[in-house]
Amino acid sequence: MLKKYAEVIINxxxxxxxxxxxxxxxxxxxxxxxxxxxxxxxxxxxNKKIVAFVIGFTETIDFNPKLAKNxxxxxxxxxxxxxxxxxxxxxxxxxxxxxxxxxxxxxPPGTIKGSSNKVKKVISVNSSFNNSEDYEKYxxxxxxxxKHNGQFTKTELNKNLNISIYKINxxxxxxxxxxxDTVVTRYNDEEFKCYKKVELTVNQKRAVSQILYSNNKLxxxxxxxxxxxxxxxxxxxxxxxxxxxxxxxxxxxxSLTPQMIERFxxxxxxxxxxxxxxxxxxxxxxxxxxxxxxxxKLAIGARSAIFLPFQDLKYIIIDEEHEDTYKSEQSxxxxxxxxxxxxxxxxxxxxxxGTATPSIxxxxxxxxxxxxxxxxxxxxxxxxxxxxxxxxxxxELKEGNRSIFSxxxxxxxKDRLERKQQSIIFLNRRGYSTFVSCRNxxxxxxxxxxxxxxxxxxxxxxxxxxxxxxxxAPRICPKCGSRYVKFFGAGTEQIEQSIRKTFPSAxxxxxxxxxxxTKNSHEKIYNAFKNGEADIxxxxxxxxxxxxxxxxxxxxxxxxxxxxxxxxxxxxxKGFQIITQVAGRAGRGKEKGxxxxxxYEPEHSSIQFASSYDYEGFFKEEIxxxxxxxxxxxxxxxxxxxxxxxxxxxQNASRDICxxxxxxxxxxxxxxxxxxxxxxxxxxxxxxxxxxxxKGTTNDKINNDIKNYVYDIIKQEYNGVKVSLDVNPSNxx
Ligand SMILES: Nc1ncnc2c1ncn2[C@@H]1O[C@H](COP(=O)(O)OP(=O)(O)OP(=O)(O)O)[C@@H](O)[C@H]1O
Ligand SMILES: [Zn+2]
Numbered sequence: 177m178l179k180k181y182a183e184v185i186i187n188x189x190x191x192x193x194x195x196x197x198x199x200x201x202x203x204x205x206x207x208x209x210x211x212x213x214x215x216x217x218x219x220x221x222x223n224k225k226i227v228a229f230v231i232g233f234t235e236t237i238d239f240n241p242k243l244a245k246n247x248x249x250x251x252x253x254x255x256x257x258x259x260x261x262x263x264x265x266x267x268x269x270x271x272x273x274x275x276x277x278x279x280x281x282x283x284p285p286g287t288i289k290g291s292s293n294k295v296k297k298v299i300s301v302n303s304s305f306n307n308s309e310d311y312e313k314y315x316x317x318x319x320x321x322x323k324h325n326g327q328f329t330k331t332e333l334n335k336n337l338n339i340s341i342y343k344i345n346x347x348x349x350x351x352x353x354x355x356x357d358t359v360v361t362r363y364n365d366e367e368f369k370c371y372k373k374v375e376l377t378v379n380q381k382r383a384v385s386q387i388l389y390s391n392n393k394l395x396x397x398x399x400x401x402x403x404x405x406x407x408x409x410x411x412x413x414x415x416x417x418x419x420x421x422x423x424x425x426x427x428x429x430x431s432l433t434p435q436m437i438e439r440f441x442x443x444x445x446x447x448x449x450x451x452x453x454x455x456x457x458x459x460x461x462x463x464x465x466x467x468x469x470x471x472x473k474l475a476i477g478a479r480s481a482i483f484l485p486f487q488d489l490k491y492i493i494i495d496e497e498h499e500d501t502y503k504s505e506q507s508x509x510x511x512x513x514x515x516x517x518x519x520x521x522x523x524x525x526x527x528x529x530g531t532a533t534p535s536i537x538x539x540x541x542x543x544x545x546x547x548x549x550x551x552x553x554x555x556x557x558x559x560x561x562x563x564x565x566x567x568x569x570x571x572e573l574k575e576g577n578r579s580i581f582s583x584x585x586x587x588x589x590k591d592r593l594e595r596k597q598q599s600i601i602f603l604n605r606r607g608y609s610t611f612v613s614c615r616n617x618x619x620x621x622x623x624x625x626x627x628x629x630x631x632x633x634x635x636x637x638x639x640x641x642x643x644x645x646x647x648x649a650p651r652i653c654p655k656c657g658s659r660y661v662k663f664f665g666a667g668t669e670q671i672e673q674s675i676r677k678t679f680p681s682a683x684x685x686x687x688x689x690x691x692x693x694t695k696n697s698h699e700k701i702y703n704a705f706k707n708g709e710a711d712i713x714x715x716x717x718x719x720x721x722x723x724x725x726x727x728x729x730x731x732x733x734x735x736x737x738x739x740x741x742x743x744x745x746x747x748x749x750k751g752f753q754i755i756t757q758v759a760g761r762a763g764r765g766k767e768k769g770x771x772x773x774x775x776y777e778p779e780h781s782s783i784q785f786a787s788s789y790d791y792e793g794f795f796k797e798e799i800x801x802x803x804x805x806x807x808x809x810x811x812x813x814x815x816x817x818x819x820x821x822x823x824x825x826x827q828n829a830s831r832d833i834c835x836x837x838x839x840x841x842x843x844x845x846x847x848x849x850x851x852x853x854x855x856x857x858x859x860x861x862x863x864x865x866x867x868x869x870x871k872g873t874t875n876d877k878i879n880n881d882i883k884n885y886v887y888d889i890i891k892q893e894y895n896g897v898k899v900s901l902d903v904n905p906s907n908x909x
Contacts, residue, residue, distance in 0.1 A: 179206050180235045182247060184215060184228035185275040191887060194274040197228070198237050200244040211261055212254030215247045229279055230254075231261055256282040259522050260485070266518055269876045272883045272901045273508035281483045281508065284464040299333060299344070300325040302354040310352055317343060318352065326358060371442030376411065380404050383550045384411045387528060392548040393520050396497070396538055397530040399552030400561060400789070401760020402724075405530045406436075407556075409493050410443055412528065413474055416490035417444075422473045423491045426512065428499040428721075429453060429478040434699040435706075435724065440476055451477030451484060454695070479504060479512045482519075489525040492516045496721055497529035497538055498753050500906040509902050513538075532760060533753040533791060536798055537809045555764075562731070562762040562769030564755075564787040568778045569735075580666050580674055585732045585772045589675070592730045593682055593711055597767055599730040600723075601675070601714045602758045603668050604738045606688040607631035610665030612638060612649065616658035621650065627859035633690075634669050643861045671734060672714045679712075687715035720758040726765025731758055736775040740782045744856070744907045745807045751782035752794050759786070806848065806871055808904060814870040814879055815905050816886060817855065820897040823864040827852070829894040830866040836885055837868065847872035856908070869908065879903060 183196040199217050201209055209215075213230040225248055237244060256264070256279070264278040301322050305311075311318060317339050324337070333339050347353045376384065387395055399405045413423045427436060429452060441448050449463045449472045466472045468485045475484050479502055482492075494502065494516060502512040516527045529538055529547070542549040555561070567582040577583060592599045611629035613620040621630050623640035630638035630647070637646045653661055666674075672686045685701050692698045705713050706725060713719060733755065740751030755773065763769015775783055785794035803810050818833065820826040830852035841847050848871040855865040870882070879901070886899050 177233055178235055179209055179233045181233065181237055181244065182209060182213075182215070182230045183232040183234060184217060184230050184247075185279060186217075186219065187227040187229070187276060189274075189276065191274070191891070194276070196231065196275075198234065198239075198244065199228075199247045200241075201233075202246050205247060205250055208252075209247070209250050210254050211258050212256040214251035214255050216249045217247055218245050229256075229276075229283075231275075231279075255284065256485075260483075262522065263515060263518055267508050267510050267515065269880065270514065271508050271510050271903055272879055277508045281480075281510075282485075284461055284468070284485075296329050296358060297355050298326050298329055298358045299348075299353050299355055302351055305352050307350075307352075310350055314343070314347055314352060317347065321353065326356070367446060368438050368441040371439045373410075373443070374407060376407060377404065377556055379552050379554065380408050380411075380556075383408050383552060384415075386548070386550050387412060387526065388415060390548060393524075393526050394517065394547040395526065395528045395550060396534060396542045396547045397528060397550045397552065398534055398539070398542075398791070399530065399532060399550075400555060401532045401757065402555040402559075402764050403532075403552035404556040405495070405552070406439065409495070409528070409530070410440070412491045412493065413440075413444065417473055419490065420473070421488045421490035422467075422475075422486045423493065424481060424484065424486060424489060425474065425476045425493045425495065426481060426502075426516075427476065427478065427495045428501040434702050436476065440474070444474055447472045447474070449475040449477070449484070451475055451481040453478060453480070482512050482515050487523075489519065489523050491526050491528060492519065493528045493530065495530050497531040498533050498535040498749075500750075503904075503906045505906075507900065509905070511904065533756045536749050536795065536802065539791075539795055540799065540809045559763060559768075561789050562759060562771050564759055564771040564773055564789075566778045566783065566787055567772060567774045569774050569776050579678075580671065580734060581678070581732075582772070582774050585734075585774060586678070588730050588770065588772055589679065589682075589712070589732065593679060596711075597729045598705070598708070598710075598725060598727045599712045599732065600719060600728055600758070600761050601671055601712060601732045601734060602716075602720060603666065603671055603714070603734040604716050604754065605665070605667045605735075606669065606690055606716055607639065607641070607667035608634045608669040608673070609663035610667060612661060612663050614653035614656060614658055615660035615662050617653060617656040619653050619655040625859070625862045627857055631667060632663050634673065642857065666734070668714055668716055675712055675714065682712055683710040684712045684714060685710040687713060687718050689716070689718075692718070717754060719761070720754055721760075723761055724764055725761070727767070728761055728765075729763055729767040729769050731762040731769070731771045733758060733771070733773040733775075736773050736780075736783055737777055740777070740780055745802075745805065746907055748782045748794075748798055748801075751780075752786050752791075752798075755783065755786035756789065756791075759789075811871050812874045813904055813908070814874055814882065815902045815908060816868040816870070816882070817900050817902070818852070818866045818868070818897060819863050819900070820894075821863060822896070823859075825894065826864045826866050826897060829890070829897045830868060832893070833886055833889060833899070834868050836889060837870070837882055840881055840885055841870070841878070844872070844878065847874065847878075867908070 179201050181198050182201050183198055186193045211230055215228050215230055216225045217228045219226045260282040264282060268275055268278040301318055320337050328336060330344055333344055334341050383397060397405055416423045437450055449466050451463050467475060475481055504510050520527045541547045567584050572582050589599055609632040611620055612632050621638055623630050623645055625645055626640055626642040628642050630640050632649055633639050636649050638649050639646050650661055652659055668686055668688045672684055675684050685705055687701050704710055736755060739754045740747055759771040762771050781797055818826055818830045834852050838849055851868040852866045855867050883901055890897060890899055
């Protein structure tokens with residue numbers, strides 16, 4: 177086709193501009209313009225030049241050709257290719273986002289703004305230099321610099337090799353030294369200790385060859401904690417490398433632990449790209465380029481790494497498959513699993529899901545043979561799974577124990593301290609006390625901006641975990657003036673404090689959002705615990721997965737109830753998963769492991785099944801409930817959130833929208849429309865939140881019809897209100 181006209185998407189967040197625009201391609205550009213070209217185009221009345229992305233070509237247009245404007249210029253290299261465009265369009269349709277949002281997923285970080293390689297001016301000895309008189313004079317410096325040719329800048333030479341700036345300048349003047357630009361690598365180039373290859377167990381070998389030789393494209397490795405899944409992944413990476421092909425290894429953000437990177441870089445060398453949200457834009461740019469240039473054949477990354485520009489993928493591995501973080505919560509609200517499977521269809525690569533506790537949906541798909549199931553039911557060393565004993569905390573209270581620790585957990589911690597073994601104490605709640613209330617009138621201290629109680633932190637402040645607002649902890653109730661202000665519930669801070677008090681000799685570390693804010697803090701805590709500098713690690717879900725410390729023989733779950741009681745249809749699933757995962761941290765070395773689980777609801781099915789490591793039992797029961805209630809995997813969910821500053825207006829808008837949607841969906845009697853109702857947390861950051869939920873067998877067309885309708889009514893009638901749509905959100909809170 178002649179590239180007479182180009183269809184472009186304007187780089188703008190405005191909903192009104194969310195469509196294709198057509199521009200004329202000047203003749204001199206016809207050869208170089210392609211899909212993915214970044215173009216400058218004149219726009220609007222004033223013909224202001226703005227950035228746009230080329231997504232297609234056409235020979236005819238449906239308006240007066242005289243009105244077609246010319247593209248002004250294009251970038252020398254396209255930012256994305258046809259395959260990437262296909263995925264972007266898939267995401268736009270399925271996850272109801274705008275063109276530009278979907279396209280931006282594929283543009284290298286910062287390139288729209290004009291980021292580029294970082295260069296610095298380094299110095300080396302001029303290759304043509306041969307003046308013996310000068311050589312004698314500067315002999316020492318020349319020899320020194322030669323050893324580090326092209327490595328240092330002027331100031332670095334001065335600092336590292338102790339040569340005066342004056343001398344350096346002089347030598348440059350005399351053309352002994354030459355200055356030139358070099359690209360600075362902004363990725364971590366650290367060398368890691370070799371992570372030795374091991375002989376695979378029979379089960380691991382079987383898993384690897386099933387993946388290698390089967391015609392299936394999708395696999396689920398369901399392997400108990402400590403069954404050696406990582407080693408299987410590494411064998412796949414090697415298999416790809418043998419053919420000079422690439423592997424993408426995805427992990428949840430919080431599992432992107434130093435341990436993981438250490439292992440992969442220790443096995444495969446420095447040429448491993450690492451990609452996650454804590455990197456700076458420059459670092460992300462450089463990693464992106466390394467992949468694009470084919471300089472790395474393996475990337476480890478969190479969700480967004482799925483968009484790295486690999487063209488020769490053989491495997492996409494998704495570790496801890498059950499994790500929520502594979503679903504994006506911001507627009508585009510894509511599900512990484514869907515994108516991976518789309519890529520599999522495009523490139524023919526295999527997708528491997530791995531976890532000890534598959535999500536209900538993925539396991540269900542494996543039973544229907546959409547995904548090939550591979551099971552590993554034993555730990556690598558054949559050791560038993562650490563037994564989980566349940567402690568009923570109601571009974572403890574009855575018998576006069578008011579402490580956070582049951583007697584059993586107390587004894588176990590004490591025992592490990594004596595035997596110089598390590599313990600992990602888990603509580604999925606940070607802070608000191610979960611909420612503060614007045615015993616006299618019942619007043620609960622809540623955040624002014626959010627409909628949520630504030631958490632007491634040890635520094636004497638109340639903190640809102642939704643918006644981060646703080647206020648000084650009160651002594652007197654602001655409502656009734658009483659002095660009986662009491663702190664309820666425990667968080668990780670209090671656990672830490674409590675352990676320090678009860679076991680003064682114990683060395684304790686804490687890992688949660690509050691202790692890992694700075695860049696390398698996570699790594700420091702991890703290393704300290706690994707090196708045996710502490711006896712006890714206290715933490716939230718951050719410590720629940722992936723960690724492999726052989727000296728940990730005790731895991732204490734302080735209050736399992738926290739994880740199973742969220743008002744959401746996935747609560748049981750999440751509860752089961754997290755208990756199993758944390759329990760799996762125990763007994764991974766020579767010592768036998770033990771898990772003590774404290775709860776007020778020992779009869780809860782998640783707790784019962786988890787305590788006997790009975791995934792199948794749990795699944796059977798949960799899938800029944802889902803079927804009965806019509807929840808996924810038996811339906812799809814479209815969640816429409818309506819958000820605004822004024823609760824009344826938000827409610828009114830929600831009702832109107834709901835009415836309209838009922839009208840649109842009236843032929844689809846199998847779809848259930850729930851709401852409008854206030855969200856689980858009704859107000860966050862001063863914004864009121866309502867939701868409408870559509871449940872049933874929806875499809876892209878229905879969803880897009882609803883999207884268009886909703887955006888229209890908002891535009892026309894409810895200017896101050898925002899809506900967002902989410903397809904199969906990971907929870908409905
Ligand atoms: N074939 C093997 N021989 C000896 N040791 C092995 C072998 N495979 C794995 N290991 C070791 O077993 C331990 C557990 O493996 P790994 O961390 O991969 O488990 P996992 O299945 O990923 O568990 P989790 O789900 O808890 O993360 C590691 O210390 C690993 O080095
Ligand atoms: Zn708040």
